[in-house]
């Protein structure tokens with residue numbers, strides 16, 4: 092006989108871990124117990140040496156499918172003479188952090204039951220088990236028990252209770268367990284009136300969608316607005332009511348086959364679509380397709396996801412006459428947080444939706460759909476939210492507990508403890524007060540949920556960012572040390588941290604981005620940095636040009652094009668598209684603004700150069716959403732073209748003037764926009780390679796981190812990676828956080844850890 096105590100950490104709660112241990116222990120004839128603690132799972136074991144050894148070997152092999160084990164510590168313990176193996180009540184420790192599971196897409200077993208007429212959960216839209224269902228979005232506190240979720244208000248019926256209490260059952264301690272007799276219900280509301288309930292409501296919703304209506308549907312992390320994606324009229328109606336003129340809309344189809352009829356789905360993309368996180372996956376669009384062009388104007392991609400809740404499966408069920416693809420876009424007013432409460436939906440979505448499919452399971456934490464692209468077989472994140480939050484990213488080294496506030500665009504925050512970086516879900520643009528409130532709420536929730544009280548606050552160097560102000564307020568209130576991190580340094584550091592680079596390592600960071608406060612008073616965003624975690628040097632950068640009218644110019648790419656033309660010494664003649672966009676008065680005003688420099692901040696943002704070229708090629712003169720001009724420029728590029736435009740490098744400044752001049756020449760020779768777009772992309776990639784080569788010689792660094800929102804351009808990314816690799820560089824790309832500002836908080840946090848723990852040493 093031997094006795095051991097085992098402590099397991101990682102994502103081990105809400106994923107069927109205890110029944111897994113229970114089954115494993117019984118299989119190896121071990122006695123003892125298992126229980127959740129605030130820091131993980133504790134196991135007491137007694138039995139023969141061999142059996143104990145086999146138990147631990149199997150546990151180390153991975154646990155149940157959705158678990159993510161970080162550590163297993165086993166130590167000999169005094170024997171207590173247990174008889175049998177039990178699952179004990181959770182032990183609550185007041186000050187210990189524990190990762191909470193992310194929300195999980197409906198599993199195959201639950202789907203089969205939902206589709207079986209004999210099952211008591213036949214067509215029940217809230218079926219779930221220990222392998223699937225809501226987690227993060229319903230958790231109010233830890234340990235993860237029903238009473239601390241939004242299921243607390245639903246009293247289990249005897250049948251559900253029996254399953255919940257039976258360790259041999261798939262629903263043993265599945266906290267959201269429910270059935271039609273005791274669980275949440277759906278209903279359809281029209282003009283505030285309950286029109287139908289249960290399955291009738293689902294069928295009525297389908298009928299309305301098939302008829303071209305817009306229906307607001309309560310989901311897992313918030314509401315969607317849904318309509319028939321194959322009906323131009325329905326999509327146009329949704330756009331018009333949502334005032335979202337051109338931004339691409341996310342789509343949902345019943346299964347992979349349906350997706351593959353409208354988009355190109357590689358094996359890797361199929362894995363991402365079908366993963367438990369169920370993100371929106373950006374896929375090359377097929378042409379022709381029955382999807383309305385209004386879904387993604389000017390783009391060659393569609394963002395598709397597969398159903399991830401039982402309700403989605405019921406709503407999307409294939410049937411003759413029912414649309415094969417639905418628009419499923421986050422329900423919010425432009426750039427506000429996603430609506431997640433019934434009363435808010437009634438107040439805010441009534442003018443957009445013809446009807447609302449509601450349910451009575453509260454959403455505690457709102458979470459948008461995550462968005463990823465495929466990059467050479469791996470997910471390349473664009474937005475990290477539902478399905479990923481709050482799974483931690485592992486840091487390369489530990490230090491003080493840091494709360495990083497991120498930036499003002501695509502805001503996310505980050506809380507660290509030991510070597511865990513807990514990344515908040517995507518919040519949005521803090522220009523909207525509602526989003527700033529959502530940020531504060533989410534931070535409060537995380538601090539409570541993970542029992543983390545920060546010692547250091549990190550923020551962007553920009554003094555006027557809302558995130559900076561909130562960070563300084565917080566630091567002042569609690570007397571915490573604050574650390575300001577330069578925007579592009581944070582981008583580079585986030586990429587370094589993802590790749591586990593150690594404390595003293597350095598890289599060539601290429602941060603191509605729209606914007607970022609520079610310590611010299613200009614806006615940075617075409618940056619080559621020699622960077623470590625603690626510091627960086629700006630060793631080369633794009634030329635800065637004036638942005639007439641400042642930030643407002645980003646909505647009007649033609650103005651940026653005019654500024655670049657002026658810089659390149661090209662006269663504003665009416666054969667050039669951006670010149671035709673402005674009338675004579677505006678041209679005169681811009682000319683005098685640019686000459687005087689008054690109210691004309693200077694920007695080296697690579698994103699602004701894309702804006703300028705997009706307008707110059709007549710592709711996009713006015714942007715209705717962020718990065719529209721650049722995205723449409725990328726989509727327009729001719730794939731087979733191999734020419735390129737020249738950039739000159741003088742000292743530590745890259746001047747795109749020769750490229751601008753060459754584009755104008757090409758246009759005047761009648762070269763088509765797709766060819767010119769391709770040449771611009773390749774020229775920029777070649778310039779990146781050339782500058783990195785110089786910097787390698789000067790600084791002895793052969794590792795390049797590509798970061799900043801511009802790198803979401805996969806055409807540019809592909810060209811640059813190929814050229815850099817050919818040149819012998821090791822290239823680091825983002826895999827866990829977005830290259831855009833959604834990744835800033837991680838970078839800020841790790842810079843703050845490196846800085847403050849260095850000072851403490």
Ligand code: ZN
Nearest residue numbers: 198201220223
């Ligand atoms: Zn299930």
Ligand code: ZN
Nearest residue numbers: 248251270273
């Ligand atoms: Zn029940």
Ligand code: FE
Nearest residue numbers: 604606831832
């Ligand atoms: Fe940025």
